[in-house]
Amino acid sequence: MASLSSLFDPELLRRYDTPGPRYTSYPTAPQFSPGFQEADLREMAAITNGDPIPRPLSLYLHIPFCTSPCFYCGCNRIITRDTARGAAYLTRLYREVAMTSALFDRDRDVEQVHFGGGTPNFLSPAQIAEVMDVLRRQFSFAPASRLDCSIELDPRFITPDEVGELAAAGFNRASLGVQDFDPDVQRAVNRIQSVEQTLAIIEACRTHGLQSVNVDLIYGLPKQSLEGFSRTLDITLEARPDRLAIYSYAHLPSMFRPQQRINADDLPSPEVKLGLLQCAIDKLGEAGYVYIGMDHFALPGDSLALAQQRGDLHRNFMGYTTHAESDLLGLGVSAISHIGPSFSQNPRDLGSWEQAIDQGHLPVWRGMRLEEDDVIRADVIQRLMCDGALDYRDLGRRHVIDFTTYFADALARLRPLEDDGLVELAPDGLRATSHGRLLLRIIAMCFDRYLPTAAASTPRFSRTV
Amino acid sequence: MTSPLVFPRTDASVVADDGDALHFCSTCAFSQACLSEGMDKRALMDLHVLVEHVGPLRAGEHVFREGDPFGAIAAVRAGTVKTYQIDRNGHEQVLGFHLPGEVIGLNAIHGDRYPCNAIALDTVMLCRFSFPKIALLAARLPNLQQHLFRLMSHDIGVASLFARDNTADERMAAFLIGLSRRLAARGFSPRRFQLTMARTDIANYLRQAPETVSRVLRRFEKDGLLHIKQRDVEILDLPRLEALALAVLRD
Numbered sequence: 001m002a003s004l005s006s007l008f009d010p011e012l013l014r015r016y017d018t019p020g021p022r023y024t025s026y027p028t029a030p031q032f033s034p035g036f037q038e039a040d041l042r043e044m045a046a047i048t049n050g051d052p053i054p055r056p057l058s059l060y061l062h063i064p065f066c067t068s069p070c071f072y073c074g075c076n077r078i079i080t081r082d083t084a085r086g087a088a089y090l091t092r093l094y095r096e097v098a099m100t101s102a103l104f105d106r107d108r109d110v111e112q113v114h115f116g117g118g119t120p121n122f123l124s125p126a127q128i129a130e131v132m133d134v135l136r137r138q139f140s141f142a143p144a145s146r147l148d149c150s151i152e153l154d155p156r157f158i159t160p161d162e163v164g165e166l167a168a169a170g171f172n173r174a175s176l177g178v179q180d181f182d183p184d185v186q187r188a189v190n191r192i193q194s195v196e197q198t199l200a201i202i203e204a205c206r207t208h209g210l211q212s213v214n215v216d217l218i219y220g221l222p223k224q225s226l227e228g229f230s231r232t233l234d235i236t237l238e239a240r241p242d243r244l245a246i247y248s249y250a251h252l253p254s255m256f257r258p259q260q261r262i263n264a265d266d267l268p269s270p271e272v273k274l275g276l277l278q279c280a281i282d283k284l285g286e287a288g289y290v291y292i293g294m295d296h297f298a299l300p301g302d303s304l305a306l307a308q309q310r311g312d313l314h315r316n317f318m319g320y321t322t323h324a325e326s327d328l329l330g331l332g333v334s335a336i337s338h339i340g341p342s343f344s345q346n347p348r349d350l351g352s353w354e355q356a357i358d359q360g361h362l363p364v365w366r367g368m369r370l371e372e373d374d375v376i377r378a379d380v381i382q383r384l385m386c387d388g389a390l391d392y393r394d395l396g397r398r399h400v401i402d403f404t405t406y407f408a409d410a411l412a413r414l415r416p417l418e419d420d421g422l423v424e425l426a427p428d429g430l431r432a433t434s435h436g437r438l439l440l441r442i443i444a445m446c447f448d449r450y451l452p453t454a455a456a457s458t459p460r461f462s463r464t465v
Numbered sequence: 466m467t468s469p470l471v472f473p474r475t476d477a478s479v480v481a482d483d484g485d486a487l488h489f490c491s492t493c494a495f496s497q498a499c500l501s502e503g504m505d506k507r508a509l510m511d512l513h514v515l516v517e518h519v520g521p522l523r524a525g526e527h528v529f530r531e532g533d534p535f536g537a538i539a540a541v542r543a544g545t546v547k548t549y550q551i552d553r554n555g556h557e558q559v560l561g562f563h564l565p566g567e568v569i570g571l572n573a574i575h576g577d578r579y580p581c582n583a584i585a586l587d588t589v590m591l592c593r594f595s596f597p598k599i600a601l602l603a604a605r606l607p608n609l610q611q612h613l614f615r616l617m618s619h620d621i622g623v624a625s626l627f628a629r630d631n632t633a634d635e636r637m638a639a640f641l642i643g644l645s646r647r648l649a650a651r652g653f654s655p656r657r658f659q660l661t662m663a664r665t666d667i668a669n670y671l672r673q674a675p676e677t678v679s680r681v682l683r684r685f686e687k688d689g690l691l692h693i694k695q696r697d698v699e700i701l702d703l704p705r706l707e708a709l710a711l712a713v714l715r716d
Contacts, residue, residue, distance in 0.1 A: 049664065052698070053693050054664065054679065107675075
């Protein structure tokens with residue numbers, strides 16, 4: 001593996017700083033249509049049950065509530081301090097669990113559970129444990145050795161003892177939101193979070209035997225400076241989280257209302273923003289982290305890094321994962337499912353989701369059935385995002401196509417990227433250069449059949465860096 | 466690319482290949498019988514006017530139902546047709562899966578009603594032959610008659626294949642090898658094909674629980690006999706799988 005510092009080429013990063021999808025799915029969510037409804041989801045579940053060896057299941061649970069608004073956030077969330085809303089939400093969530101679990105044969109093991117939000121720990125540890133109990137009753141869980149249970153935690157609203165309760169409920173991974181420890185930045189984004197409480201939660205995760213701790217940082221936030229972010233990185237790396245995500249802040253106030261409360265004048269210049277990324281990459285390299293892909297880094301012994309070395313890394317809506325393909329069931333408001341050759345999404349507004357469940361319906365808002373071409377391109381993009389490389393013969397064999405003929409257009413689109421040194425093209429495959437690895441999605445975009453139409457409307461995707 | 470077609474994926478040439486008065490469809494169930502013995506053009510035209518192209522039928526549509534009046538046999542041109550009966554307790558019994566080039570409705574010949582149901586498992590196209598007319602023609606054409614008899618006796622053989630006492634592994638191996646040979650005979654890849662039938666259908670046909678189907682296939686995969694991804698099967702060790710199937714298949 002190339003050293004991390006070789007990832008960084010400021011000139012290329014500047015040139016390719018264009019909006020692009022993150023490819024947690026292909027086709028991406030803007031392609032979903034309201035023509036895909038409840039009956040379609042039932043049919044897809046039945047089809048996947050009919051596979052000779054049905055795939056295991058992954059569950060994603062969306063908890064939409066947050067106590068306080070972080071101004072940078074682009075997630076689907078509801079700000080409230082009323083904990084009763086959490087209990088009311090769970091009542092309906094359990095109904096959704098009951099309706100959807102009935103669609104799947106009982107010999108299909110759940111191998112992955114992820115709680116995201118919002119703030120999952122808006123719920124009390126007792127409530128979260130109750131959700132896990134309900135899930136265990138309604139689905140068949142894989143043995144603990146094969147089961148990944150992860151939860152996104154806001155360290156401001158959980159105590160070290162409560163982390164122990166979550167571990168007892170079966171969670172073995174946690175992802176902590178940090179963003180930046182600099183007090184000026186924290187004030188500007190309305191997220192005051194002390195170093196002490198954050199480190200105490202990381203420590204508690206270790207004490208209670210969680211296998212992996214991830215920390216999220218963001219660069220490009222208002223008031224961010226090289227000195228401040230550098231200090232944040234030092235403090236974070238001192239705690240040696242197994243995984244680190246360094247996200248780029250995308251300021252799109254017209255799309256994400258909370259961002260309107262950020263003063264655009266406080267945002268770092270493009271030069272400073274690139275400097276922040278370089279600082280992060282340098283420090284992570286010195287600390288011995290390896291690059292996984294997109295915004296993700298891990299310690300060399302972490303399961304993600306090991307899976308990447310084996311060429312066995314996968315990517316789904318929950319990000320990078322070691323689990324080979326599973327059918328993903330999203331539960332809760334706005335959650336996305338990937339069942340067989342289909343995507344489907346629950347309503348993004350709480351009212352519609354509640355209404356569907358109250359009327360006894362699976363809350364499907366929109367989705368799509370994948371055609372053969374979609375499946376082939378999804379595989380190509382997934383390999384690219386996970387391996388940073390494509391093996392044409394392997395892909396051609398898998399899909400019974402002649403890769404270079406099938407993708408003649410895409411390969412032509414890649415030529416300028418080759419000239420710019422992002423990618424090396426060979427007769428039997430391609431490989432992102434070390435400079436191109438931070439720009440994988442630019443390479444992936446060449447294989448996206450929907451992009452010309454998707455890009456024609458206003459920016460729906462965040463910037464690539 | 467020179468690799469053979471992976472069933473049931475059909476390229477444009479197969480779908481467009483409707484045959485005409487003097488040519489057979491590429492998957493025609495009768496082409497071998499007629500061509501090998503040199504049928505003259507007149508006889509060929511006589512046969513072809515009997516043929517009615519039916520479809521496409523979508524997955525879940527019935528070709529015929531038990532008790533429907535029998536008047537025609539049909540050859541599968543594309544896709545898979547499942548035949549089944551409903552027993553006295555209301556349980557489905559899968560009788561067989563019919564692939565391109567194979568004929569359905571033969572078991573109706575002795576009566577005047579279809580004794581089973583036939584349903585499309587994916588997009589299916591058929592050639593339908595009026596049975597009284599083809600019987601009349603067969604009386605004039607010994608080759609055609611012989612071929613009809615051969616098809617009928619083969620149909621009986623297939624139905625009794627899994628009636629005997631074999632292990633779950635042997636039955637699964639025989640099922641896969643059977644599919645592989647039948648597909649190979651129609652020009653499809655014998656090593657790579659899609660299982661167009663659901664796990665419950667395979668289980669029902671092999672008289673196994675669905676969980677057993679998956680367990681046996683997982684074991685086959687672990688032993689390097691085959692690789693499965695969703696519905697796609699790739700046989701990696703054909704000789705070993707054939708050896709395992711030998712207990713069920715006699716040749």
